[in-house]
Amino acid sequence: MKLYIDSADVKQISRINEYYPISGVTTNPSIIVRENRPFIELLKEIRQVIGHEKELFVQLIGDSAEEMIEEAKFINGKLAGNVVVKIPVTEEGIKAIRLLDSEKIPTLATTIYTSFQALIAAVAGAKYVAPYVNRIDNLTGNGVKVVSEINKLFNTYQLPTEILAASFKNVQQVHDVCLSGAKGATVGTELIEKFIAFPATLQDVKVFKDEWQTLYRTRTIIY
Numbered sequence: 001m002k003l004y005i006d007s008a009d010v011k012q013i014s015r016i017n018e019y020y021p022i023s024g025v026t027t028n029p030s031i032i033v034r035e036n037r038p039f040i041e042l043l044k045e046i047r048q049v050i051g052h053e054k055e056l057f058v059q060l061i062g063d064s065a066e067e068m069i070e071e072a073k074f075i076n077g078k079l080a081g082n083v084v085v086k087i088p089v090t091e092e093g094i095k096a097i098r099l100l101d102s103e104k105i106p107t108l109a110t111t112i113y114t115s116f117q118a119l120i121a122a123v124a125g126a127k128y129v130a131p132y133v134n135r136i137d138n139l140t141g142n143g144v145k146v147v148s149e150i151n152k153l154f155n156t157y158q159l160p161t162e163i164l165a166a167s168f169k170n171v172q173q174v175h176d177v178c179l180s181g182a183k184g185a186t187v188g189t190e191l192i193e194k195f196i197a198f199p200a201t202l203q204d205v206k207v208f209k210d211e212w213q214t215l216y217r218t219r220t221i222i223y
């Protein structure tokens with residue numbers, strides 16, 4: 001499973017990147033605007049924190065395919081390292097994905113609500129698709145089921161496109177998409193911190209240490 005940080009908060013990214021096995025950082029316009037600062041400078045700082053190998057996802061906002069392609073080239077020119085442009089699955093977006101694929105510029109098809117949208121984006125040449133799990137749930141749909149259907153379609157047509165599930169509000173959703181064929185998930189920092197938090201684990205660690213100290217009079221195995 002590939003885990004991505006869905007944030008543009010440099011401090012939080014730095015902390016999570018230090019502790020967790022992160023494959024990259026995803027952003028969208030709302031996430032970037034929240035930081036309230038020049039965005040190229042912000043993205044360069046994120047790049048510095050995660051290094052050049054890990055993927056950095058930047059969403060395009062152009063209306064036409066031509067505008068999106070221009071933006072994709074602009075962002076690739078500004079940022080070093082592994083960059084993936086995120087493109088909404090509109091008609092213009094699908095056209096842009098096709099054209100960028102022919103130029104070997106990697107794309108992620110975003111704002112995905114149905115498995116059929118994901119299928120079309122994959123056939124168009126998207127490297128990733130991002131189904132919006134929690135937003136689907138909020139529309140009384142079933143985000144996890146959509147991920148499972150996308151996985152089935154990609155297997156049926158032997159498409160190399162990866163599911164990078166997005167939009168989560170709880171750990172159960174992330175867990176369930178992992179069981180439903182998602183290759184990756186992009187998750188906010190607060191939720192990532194809940195992944196392994198479990199009171200019984202901390203209690204066990206304390207008991208182990210206390211018992212050790214009772215006999216050896218030290219809280220380390222180094223002597």
Ligand code: E4P
Pocket residue numbers: 006026027028130132134135166167168186
């Ligand atoms: C991915 O980057 C998406 O834009 C993001 O996960 C959406 O999440 P939200 O529904 O919590 O805003």
